[in-house]
Amino acid sequence: MGAFGSNGSSSMSIVMYPWLAFGHMTPFLHLSNKLAEKGHKIVFLLPKKALTQLEPLNLYPNLITFHTISIPQVKGLPPGAETNSDVPYFLTYLLRVAMNQTRPEVETIFHTIKPDLVFFDTADWIPEVAKPVGAKTVCFNIVSAAAIALSLVPAAERKVIDGNEMSGEELAKTPLGYPSSKVVLRAHEAKTLNFMWKKREGTACFFDVKVTTMRNCDAIAIRTCRETEGKFCDYISSQYNKPVYLTGPVLPGTKPNHHLLESRWVEWLAKFNPGSVVFCAFGSQPVVDKIDQFQELFLGLESTGLPFLIAIKPPTGVSTVEEALPEGFEERVQGRGIVFGGWIQQPLVLDHPSVGCFVSHCGFGPMWESLMSDCQIVLVPQHGEQILNARLMTEEMEVAVEVEREENGWFSRRSLENAVKSVMEEGSEVGEKVRKNHDKWKCVLAESGFADGYIDKFEQSLIDLVKS
Numbered sequence: 001m002g003a004f005g006s007n008g009s010s011s012m013s014i015v016m017y018p019w020l021a022f023g024h025m026t027p028f029l030h031l032s033n034k035l036a037e038k039g040h041k042i043v044f045l046l047p048k049k050a051l052t053q054l055e056p057l058n059l060y061p062n063l064i065t066f067h068t069i070s071i072p073q074v075k076g077l078p079p080g081a082e083t084n085s086d087v088p089y090f091l092t093y094l095l096r097v098a099m100n101q102t103r104p105e106v107e108t109i110f111h112t113i114k115p116d117l118v119f120f121d122t123a124d125w126i127p128e129v130a131k132p133v134g135a136k137t138v139c140f141n142i143v144s145a146a147a148i149a150l151s152l153v154p155a156a157e158r159k160v161i162d163g164n165e166m167s168g169e170e171l172a173k174t175p176l177g178y179p180s181s182k183v184v185l186r187a188h189e190a191k192t193l194n195f196m197w198k199k200r201e202g203t204a205c206f207f208d209v210k211v212t213t214m215r216n217c218d219a220i221a222i223r224t225c226r227e228t229e230g231k232f233c234d235y236i237s238s239q240y241n242k243p244v245y246l247t248g249p250v251l252p253g254t255k256p257n258h259h260l261l262e263s264r265w266v267e268w269l270a271k272f273n274p275g276s277v278v279f280c281a282f283g284s285q286p287v288v289d290k291i292d293q294f295q296e297l298f299l300g301l302e303s304t305g306l307p308f309l310i311a312i313k314p315p316t317g318v319s320t321v322e323e324a325l326p327e328g329f330e331e332r333v334q335g336r337g338i339v340f341g342g343w344i345q346q347p348l349v350l351d352h353p354s355v356g357c358f359v360s361h362c363g364f365g366p367m368w369e370s371l372m373s374d375c376q377i378v379l380v381p382q383h384g385e386q387i388l389n390a391r392l393m394t395e396e397m398e399v400a401v402e403v404e405r406e407e408n409g410w411f412s413r414r415s416l417e418n419a420v421k422s423v424m425e426e427g428s429e430v431g432e433k434v435r436k437n438h439d440k441w442k443c444v445l446a447e448s449g450f451a452d453g454y455i456d457k458f459e460q461s462l463i464d465l466v467k468s
Ligand SMILES: C[C@@H]1O[C@@H](OC[C@H]2O[C@@H](Oc3cc4c(O)cc(O)cc4[o+]c3-c3ccc(O)c(O)c3)[C@H](O)[C@@H](O)[C@@H]2O)[C@H](O)[C@H](O)[C@H]1O
Pocket: 019, 021, 023, 084, 089, 090, 091, 092, 093, 094, 096, 121, 122, 140, 141, 142, 143, 146, 147, 148, 150, 151, 152, 193, 195, 198, 206, 210, 383, 384, 385, 386, 388
């Protein structure tokens, strides 16, 4: 094995195989760009359908090669389903079953490429397949360290009695030594964690899969930084008794071939004053499943009286967002409100000067994107991990507000309207506080050398790992 690194004579050969969700594939690709910038070669495994969205984000096509994987049809999944965008949230485990069936194809690829390193997060058989070809494995986690520390460490193990669901109170208990009293779930929120211990046909439970990946890999990596989540990273490291490598925020930055925002959005956004538009986006998967809750979100934005752009996937059972709109909504908001059910260039919309507020489901990718923007941030988290991200943003960093929900999980149009107004109205105390804190954090994260420093250190850890 020769010398490694940007100044060395040879580069590392890396394979990436992320979970089949855009919230995972996107940061894996951003990290690939950072490693390619240092001269390393990457083969990126992904389903065919994801190519359209990911190809424009590949900044080093000479070094990053996309290799499409056939995702088998599994009974119960919608026909042609390949990514989380094609699957309702409650069926996501079947996509995991499908991913497991790609093992023979991945094995063949490893034998052909013989990589030095394999990055993965969900396919727990990767270490078994990588070892015979001499590759080291990195479990790269793109969710918050807080979410992993709360529920995906050995100390969080739970006994499921007779296949019964656990109570919210039981699930809300933090594992021994968990380092925060603020980034926690309330009992009614913790119920969303039940899926982790649920036994499913054809695949182990989520908790077992994740703990196995982190136990069996050669290194654990997390897309985060010490400044925001140091204590959670230390806790994970102590739980698994291995070092945790941090990549930092891993955002693409501005590159010469950075693509442009589609003209339809440029033209529409240009009609409004700087900082006046509310952009609401809920990620790549259909997450708001109940149609009345879906409509309440729209009605809440309508009530703000502000211009808004909503990018959201239709709820389960409805094929387009248009079909799910509240009655008379389109006529009432004509000229100031748009709803879009397709893929939108989220980071570029957030960068647009007319956009002043981001209403988000608080996936971890959007969380970083919002921190790097100048927008006020309003959070409507849907599931466990997103709720924890939201607590990090509201309770620890104090850069955002969270929309209030009732005990049954429902949020009203009024609570959404109030949250948006609390950050958008001039002179609002809350609005000023979160803006000040957000500015401070942005200065830290955007400071020259901050993100690059993380990547330099990360690259060195990988080189040491490969040589070990
Ligand atoms: C209904 C179930 O769906 C499937 O999983 C749901 C989503 O899981 C996301 O990943 C995580 C979620 C959570 C969480 O909700 C609460 C937590 O405290 C921690 C996590 O962690 C993760 C996670 C962590 C680390 C990692 O490397 C991961 O790959 C994930 C995921 O982002 C999203 O795409 C899923 O839709 C699941 O398949 C389950 O079996 C279903 O029942």
